[in-house]
Amino acid sequence: MIKLKNKVAVVTGGGSGIGAGICKQFRREGAKVAVCDISKENADKTIDINLKGTFNACQATVRRMKKQGGGVILNMSSQSGKKGNAQYAAYCTSKFAITGLTQSLAAEFAGNNIRINALCPGVVLTPLWDVMIGDYAAKQNMKIEDVKPYLEGEIPLNRLCSIEDIAKTAVFYASDDATYRS
Numbered sequence: 001m002i003k004l005k006n007k008v009a010v011v012t013g014g015g016s017g018i019g020a021g022i023c024k025q026f027r028r029e030g031a032k033v034a035v036c037d038i039s040k041e042n043a044d045k046t047i048d049i050n051l052k053g054t055f056n057a058c059q060a061t062v063r064r065m066k067k068q069g070g071g072v073i074l075n076m077s078s079q080s081g082k083k084g085n086a087q088y089a090a091y092c093t094s095k096f097a098i099t100g101l102t103q104s105l106a107a108e109f110a111g112n113n114i115r116i117n118a119l120c121p122g123v124v125l126t127p128l129w130d131v132m133i134g135d136y137a138a139k140q141n142m143k144i145e146d147v148k149p150y151l152e153g154e155i156p157l158n159r160l161c162s163i164e165d166i167a168k169t170a171v172f173y174a175s176d177d178a179t180y181r182s
């Protein structure tokens, strides 16, 4: 069954990695998808519509959703938004902040039929990691080729999270299956 028929989604950072995977899965489920990415080059790869630049999700979107009678916002946090990591204080701080923002806004706008959640994925090997893996290896004092097996070993199922894992979870939260209504 198609889960996002007649839905319109704006995917910030939809030009690469997890965002691009979410765009693909949302389209597969029948949604119309607008990408909002600071990289025109990235956005052009996944595009239906490029809204260009950054996107102030928590003000403009909520205003619009209140007017239309509801909506869904999915913020992208991380496992680093739940547990601190040595040498990544700035990243963890930003991700913990997303959790606080999400929980506060979810409570504030539940009465407007706006569901707000945050996804907290573990490591996913996206273009972000192409850039980050050298830094991570240096900070952990390990060889680059040892990083992936090390990270996999931290997961009970012994594999890293995939873009599809996250995209399917995002579909669930955006769909009417997650309305929390009987």
Ligand SMILES: NC(=O)c1ccc[n+]([C@@H]2O[C@H](COP(=O)([O-])OP(=O)(O)OC[C@H]3O[C@@H](n4cnc5c(N)ncnc54)[C@H](O)[C@@H]3O)[C@@H](O)[C@H]2O)c1
Residues within 6 Å of the ligand: 012, 013, 014, 015, 016, 017, 018, 019, 036, 037, 038, 039, 042, 043, 053, 054, 055, 076, 077, 078, 079, 120, 121, 122, 123, 124, 125, 126, 127, 128, 129
């Ligand atoms: N990859 C991981 O291991 C992982 C794990 C947990 C959470 N996350 C989070 O998921 C999100 C996406 O990560 P990714 O790995 O897919 O990264 P990525 O680098 O592959 O893609 C990020 C995209 O966002 C765009 N972008 C950056 N800043 C922007 C802005 N201000 N406005 C609009 N677009 C912007 C970039 O141009 C790029 O196309 C990030 O918030 C990241 O912290 C990633």
